[in-house]
Amino acid sequence: MTRTLITNGTVVSATGAIAHDVLVEDEKVVALLAPGTQGITADTTVDATGTYVVPGGIDAHTHMELPFGGTFSSDTFETGTRAAAYGGTTTIIDFAVQTAGNDVRESLDTWYGKAEGECAVDYAFHMIIGGVDDASLKLMGDLVAEGITSFKLFMAYPGVFYSDDGQILRAMQRAAELGALISMHAENGIAIDVLAEQAAARGETAPIHHGITRPARLEGEATHRAIQLALVAGAPVYFVHLSSSEALAEVVRARAEGHNVFAETCPQYLYLTLEDHLGAPGEDGFEGAKYVCSSPLRSKHEHHHRDLWRGLRTNDLAIVATDHCPFCFKDQKELGRDDFRLIPNGIGGVEHRMDLVYQGVVTGELSLARWVETCATTPARMFGMYPKKGVIAPGSDADIVLYDPQARTTISAATHHMAMDYSAYEGFEIAGGVRTVMSRGTVVVDRGQYLGTKGHGRFVPRGLSSYLR
Ligand SMILES: NC(=O)NCCC(=O)O
Numbered sequence: 001m002t003r004t005l006i007t008n009g010t011v012v013s014a015t016g017a018i019a020h021d022v023l024v025e026d027e028k029v030v031a032l033l034a035p036g037t038q039g040i041t042a043d044t045t046v047d048a049t050g051t052y053v054v055p056g057g058i059d060a061h062t063h064m065e066l067p068f069g070g071t072f073s074s075d076t077f078e079t080g081t082r083a084a085a086y087g088g089t090t091t092i093i094d095f096a097v098q099t100a101g102n103d104v105r106e107s108l109d110t111w112y113g114k115a116e117g118e119c120a121v122d123y124a125f126h127m128i129i130g131g132v133d134d135a136s137l138k139l140m141g142d143l144v145a146e147g148i149t150s151f152k153l154f155m156a157y158p159g160v161f162y163s164d165d166g167q168i169l170r171a172m173q174r175a176a177e178l179g180a181l182i183s184m185h186a187e188n189g190i191a192i193d194v195l196a197e198q199a200a201a202r203g204e205t206a207p208i209h210h211g212i213t214r215p216a217r218l219e220g221e222a223t224h225r226a227i228q229l230a231l232v233a234g235a236p237v238y239f240v241h242l243s244s245s246e247a248l249a250e251v252v253r254a255r256a257e258g259h260n261v262f263a264e265t266c267p268q269y270l271y272l273t274l275e276d277h278l279g280a281p282g283e284d285g286f287e288g289a290k291y292v293c294s295s296p297l298r299s300k301h302e303h304h305h306r307d308l309w310r311g312l313r314t315n316d317l318a319i320v321a322t323d324h325c326p327f328c329f330k331d332q333k334e335l336g337r338d339d340f341r342l343i344p345n346g347i348g349g350v351e352h353r354m355d356l357v358y359q360g361v362v363t364g365e366l367s368l369a370r371w372v373e374t375c376a377t378t379p380a381r382m383f384g385m386y387p388k389k390g391v392i393a394p395g396s397d398a399d400i401v402l403y404d405p406q407a408r409t410t411i412s413a414a415t416h417h418m419a420m421d422y423s424a425y426e427g428f429e430i431a432g433g434v435r436t437v438m439s440r441g442t443v444v445v446d447r448g449q450y451l452g453t454k455g456h457g458r459f460v461p462r463g464l465s466s467y468l469r
């Protein structure tokens, strides 16, 4: 048995901050102690003076090696989880993918195969059901039994992942039966495809047209429709990558009526805009391709950023995930140089989520406790991993981050660890920074040095959401 004592730090939980020492035995937290408690012996003592001692981050939305638009997202489970560790994220929930005509079991086994033995930190899976039919609905039950308790459906991407309203209703009914959670990509993909085709026919092929042809209204409409379908099915629903005031308003209304409606947003929707990023100047305006993602970035002339920060504060937005789906600019984003519809959709950011959300603490948008809650505790509870993950408490996994509020860094592709040749957050100055990261009791990052090993990360079978029981 190995004992580690973390001393002199301030332990932050979803309910507040308190000076405590933390005693770890092997992979688990065994005690929180009053500072300076005498008579504790440990093999290693970690001095956490001046740092916040927080539960390891949980990124509930990543796509490693995702096949999309004729290519694959550029982080493997090895590179992506290492980058996550650098950024203080000790668990990811990645999306295994089933598409129409393919077997759910085989599709999931492919994902187990991609991740097994590769990961720096722990990982779990949601399952994308891209082909809702009798066979996939039946297999949802097997997946829940093996710890995959949430399923993503798409109201966008017709012909790829899209489900129609009937399919959505059936999957929601099945989720209700199983106690599982449906994650929804809520954009009206049928209408978007019409707008995109019309834009392309007018010669409007630059990246900014990706955003213009995916108006916030069509995210709001799809969010409204999904909520109605969920209510009819008697199922909870969780909206992924919520980007707009319109969609948030639907979530706020449903929650005020007492329904089990939840949502996440992502750093790109809190910081980046349609005009400044997706419409970035440069050769043909094509630099904007770096910022093509769906839902798209929203206009700076509206109130999306303000509303999303407010939603995070009020818990109408429960979680910040990244939707980490990186593609290199060269050769990958460039696939759409002549037509925005061919740009692979996605932004990488798994490394920066804890830092970017912490800036909300610095500016006074969020409390320290809320930072921990949105980035670690609620993801654990929402997705059935609490109290193993998402909290520093006796019995929980010793996934612990020492976060130094005095650190200063600047985000850059030159220094990040994601397999991307650019950063969507290039030049962002970050107040605060990760000092030490422990994954199940093992230090995997210390003062910028990676000390982890490929294969340390284990699959985490999940239970049902704590929000639904
Ligand atoms: N979000 C995005 O642009 N790419 C990843 C796939 C998805 O989450 O819809």
Ligand SMILES: [Zn+2]
Pocket: 185, 240, 241, 294, 295
């Ligand atoms: Zn999506």
Ligand SMILES: [Zn+2]
Pocket: 061, 062, 063, 323, 324, 325
């Ligand atoms: Zn995604």
